[in-house]
Amino acid sequence: MSAFDEDALAKYREAGEILTTVMAEARELVEPGATHLEVAEHAENRIREEGAGLAFPVNVSIDEEASHATPERDDEAEFGEDVVCLDIGVHVDGYIADAAVTVDLAGETELVEAAEQALEAAVDAAGPGVPVGEIGAEIEDVIGAYGYTPVYNLSGHGVERFDAHTGPNVPNRGVDRSVELEPGQVVAIEPFATTGRGKVGEGSEEEIFELTQDVSVRNRAARQALEQVREFDGLPFAARWLDASRDEMALRRLVRQGAVKGYPVLKEQDGELVSQAEHTLVVTEDGVEATTEGLFS
Secondary structure (H helix, E strand, C coil), rough: CCCCCCHHHHHHHHHHHHHHHHHHHHHCCCCCEHHHHHHHHHHHHHHHHHCEEEEEEEEECCCECCCCCCCCCCCECCCCEEEEEEEEEEEEECCEEEEEEEECCCCCHHHHHHHHHHHHHHHHHHHCEEHHHHHHHHHHHHHHHHHCCEEEEEEEEEEEEEEEEEEEEEEECCCCCEEECCCCEEEEECCEEEEEEEEEEEEEEEEEEEEEECCCCCCCHHHHHHHHHHHHHHCCCCHHHCCCCCCCCHHHHHHHHEEEEEEEEEEEEECEEEEEEEEEEEECCCCECCCCCCCCC
């Protein structure tokens, strides 16, 4: 997006407004006894009702889970005394808003506050010409002051049309040499705070996938699944979004053939708790604009 593309800017803003509204509804549904699937499907359906698209499946990450967790089909898992991260992506004509909040059902108020305050400091620091390493230093300082650790091997990221994860990466720690933000860029800044040592690794669960290359597929069921996958505009999708008749084996066949890749759930390596807070920012000539403003009010 150029710095003066008003049509694109309007769509980024619309996506942010829809996301903010839907997130407020979704977080109210997160309570003991409700299911992860109910919350995810409510948010996803509301985004569609608003005439927007899903930039990726609604992430419902619990306790040590940091990212890429979304319910499976017919998932009956319920919320208990959990730390719950909701990460939602909305697009309007491909222009994306990406944001996350943490809902505390476990009495971890300060852990949640650490991520939110780190995000606020990062937004205050961001602007054209600001090195992303300086933004990471703000995040690291705030989370450290709370007695927690940032998740070092996760970062914020650029956002482009139909692509929710591009450069530049915005680290969650201070970096001496780094690129500077430029007017016209859109970035998602997302501090993660943890009670652990600050590293995530891949778990065994995998419910989010993405088309990587459009290959020729001979198996009928896999070919039918691929036809539906093409409808997601190259954006990540949940296995449960595929028609029930297109079974798990068809999806796994697509993965083996290199047509589709999966995103394993990312978990804090020590099994410790993780909180998250995220805004999408448009970098302007004289500052930044949060398209998801109001998310934490």
